[in-house]
Amino acid sequence: MNAVLPDVSRAERAAQLGQLEWVGMQGIDLPVTLAERGCPPTLHARADVQVDLPAAHVKGIHMSRLYRLVDSLGEGQALSPAGLHQLLQAMADSHQDCASGNARLSLDFDLLTRRPALVSEHLAGWKAYPVSLEATLIAGTFSLQAQVGVTYSSTCPCSAALSRQLVEHAFAEAFVGQQGLSVEDVAAWLREHATLATPHSQRSVAQVRVQLGEADELQLLALVERIEQALGTPVQTAVKRADEQAFAALNGSNLMFVEDAARRIQHALAGHYSGPRVHVRHLESLHPHDASAWAGPLVPPA
Template structure:
């Protein structure tokens, strides 16, 4: 085998003398192991991996070096924030000949967690939560952001009020100027006519991003997801029987939400618990073909 293989990236210079902000690879399939409660097994992640190229004449970076460093990350048991910082430091050190002083990595994957039914004992199913981890190293400054997505159900408050009005009108029409109604008569009418009109509801998405310290022992992804589901109160279910569907209908009725309500709920509940908290919600409307969206950032603590 010829040992003198050409190395164009090292032996030639760039004809255009200009720095590049980021150079590297994207969509690399890797297995990672995370220590997240209720999420067993190895996770399939897709990685983006890049360094900066400030040298004006260097033609290309050493992509094979970056790939091998990323591959070493797959052997880490219980991946932690500090492991991502160490990876970025290694990436920068491996490109000193390119005068590199910055690196970044992003991991996209889904956490698969088992969720119990609302009412039926021993009934449960699996639910997927999309996650993105983004870590950046700029000289000695390190930043790590985690984003999680949670699906939930939202019932429109205005639609609910309009439906209630139609039901009330139907009741008055059926019992005009009648006194002495028994509770049994009212209950019988409601049993047949309470759905004379129904409010519209839809599957909705909340994407929440937070900053994580590299000194943290874990990413705390499931803890964040649990808090979001708790404050929204209507997370999308997995396995259901009639009792669970009824419980879900009750939860929706007790938690009528505009997109604005959902964003405020999340941001208010999580303010003070996380740094650089950002919330974005999207209601995939069933009334019309376009979606309703809302975003929030900053500290909501003390806001009335």
């Protein structure tokens, strides 16, 4: 058949007139390339793409044009703010017949990298960090936000203090009236009773969003590592007993409330990233609910 195929989007007018803020597609699978040290160059991503539809009479946009444009992200060129800006401009330009001028794109993927064990040599494992990139071009202004997720361990300072008090009282009762305790006696008691009470700790999650400029590089792993260094207790991959012991020591010397965690990240990002937003959740082992804190950019003191 050589007949011209019907194009309802162009040939028909919308039954009800009205401007639409965004129209497009969600959940497009595609490979993306990253220039991040220690990470696989190609990762599986899901993309959402939309343009605005201000022409009230236009029945529909051209989905295939958007798809072909976003599909170009899978051609092997590393993601960059400048490249995403160009893509959004091309998306808007491709819909001039719909009077579109705005475009947006979101990409969700896992940043995958190998992490070494704390102590054991030649021991490492893969660790994934969820990443979301949200790029918009609205009224000619480009904006790009990057969000990363970091999982860490948090030990409650209050629970630690209460546990130490119980151990202290038990020790005093065990040796009441005894004089001249030897180091061996104390060590033997601690070996058996030091865990009479233990503080609660839990897996915790930090979600951090920053603003990137067009001239910036993504450097997502550098952002992750700055967050992990601020927290001090990122969860581990492959471990042996020596690594587990080292992790226990990190937790014991690094007690934190959810407020502490949010402030640590806030201070670590200040001056390095634009408009950082922090959300931390401690998935409580004491409670059936979570503890949460949010933090925005630091406000200089008056």
